[in-house]
Amino acid sequence: MKHLLTTKELTRDEAELILDVTEQMAEAVTGREVPKLPALRGRTVVNLFFEDSTRTRTSFETAAKRLSADVVNFAAKTSSVNKGESLRDTALTLQAMGADAVVIRHPAAGAPQRLTEWIDGAVLNAGDGTHAHPTQALLDAYTMKQRLGAVEGRTVAIVGDILHSRVARSNVWLLSKLGANVRLVGPPTLLPKDIGDWPVEVEYDLDASLKDVDAIMMLRVQRERMHAAFFPTANEYARLYGLDERRLALLPDHAIVMHPGPMNRGMEIAATVADSPRATITEQVTNGVWVRMAVLYLLLT
Ligand code: NCD
Numbered sequence: 001m002k003h004l005l006t007t008k009e010l011t012r013d014e015a016e017l018i019l020d021v022t023e024q025m026a027e028a029v030t031g032r033e034v035p036k037l038p039a040l041r042g043r044t045v046v047n048l049f050f051e052d053s054t055r056t057r058t059s060f061e062t063a064a065k066r067l068s069a070d071v072v073n074f075a076a077k078t079s080s081v082n083k084g085e086s087l088r089d090t091a092l093t094l095q096a097m098g099a100d101a102v103v104i105r106h107p108a109a110g111a112p113q114r115l116t117e118w119i120d121g122a123v124l125n126a127g128d129g130t131h132a133h134p135t136q137a138l139l140d141a142y143t144m145k146q147r148l149g150a151v152e153g154r155t156v157a158i159v160g161d162i163l164h165s166r167v168a169r170s171n172v173w174l175l176s177k178l179g180a181n182v183r184l185v186g187p188p189t190l191l192p193k194d195i196g197d198w199p200v201e202v203e204y205d206l207d208a209s210l211k212d213v214d215a216i217m218m219l220r221v222q223r224e225r226m227h228a229a230f231f232p233t234a235n236e237y238a239r240l241y242g243l244d245e246r247r248l249a250l251l252p253d254h255a256i257v258m259h260p261g262p263m264n265r266g267m268e269i270a271a272t273v274a275d276s277p278r279a280t281i282t283e284q285v286t287n288g289v290w291v292r293m294a295v296l297y298l299l300l301t
Helices: 012-029 055-066 087-096 111-115 134-148 166-177 234-241 281-300
Strands: 044-049 070-075 101-106 122-128 155-159 181-185 201-203 215-218 256-258
Touching (some): 012 134, 012 281, 044 055, 044 087, 055 122, 055 134, 055 281, 101 111, 101 281, 122 281, 134 166
Parallel strands (some): 044 070, 155 181, 181 201, 215 256
């Protein structure tokens, strides 16, 4: 493995190795006075973000720093991209400065793959269009493993705007590869048309799909990717597909509530549900650092 572009291309063994190393990373730094390992001392990780991000960018930065790498943050909004520089020329510039790894988020599906043609170092996909977001799926799988004991045999409902969600796509491939049953729930307008060959069940009625679920993953409605109206109103969406207290009570007692962030409280998830002990949202963020440490470590050493 030289790059991490999608979860679809990972073998089950590779995915399990990443999750095992994730656990080792968590154990190696948790509770330590200086939560840092020397593994990537002298190496440079560039964060190349062409789309907004809070968690993913800071998480990759934290992960790289905890492995003692140097981190360069490139934000497209303040770069020569605004002067018309192409992705290729941006990549060649980073290559000329000797980046050991480039973490890229880009609105175009396939941009990370293109980058591998111009960069000698490792390319890590931090989200490309609606296509893939592999480290998010890996941190979700790790969170399930921790909270539910395993991924194998567990039932996961991914709810909401599947159509525009790279998180959903990466989770479909990863979780099914690890032996989970994956159920997609959402309005027909927000389910992709090409679901035919995906290893999933599809359900339109949220209430009817809750009783046997071990983990429910709520997705944000990604209005920035919508160029048409996909549902009548926000209230109507929340009524049909929002996770509120009433629906929380329909889930088995052991079921966990996941969300990749950023949340729209009151829309796909009620504020009280997001803050309830059933929710793993902040744990997912913490686990994201361990997962990214594991991936950087495996690709760069
Ligand atoms: C997601 C993304 O950017 O794909 N956020 C994240 O990385 N945790 C989901 C979203 O934007 O809704």
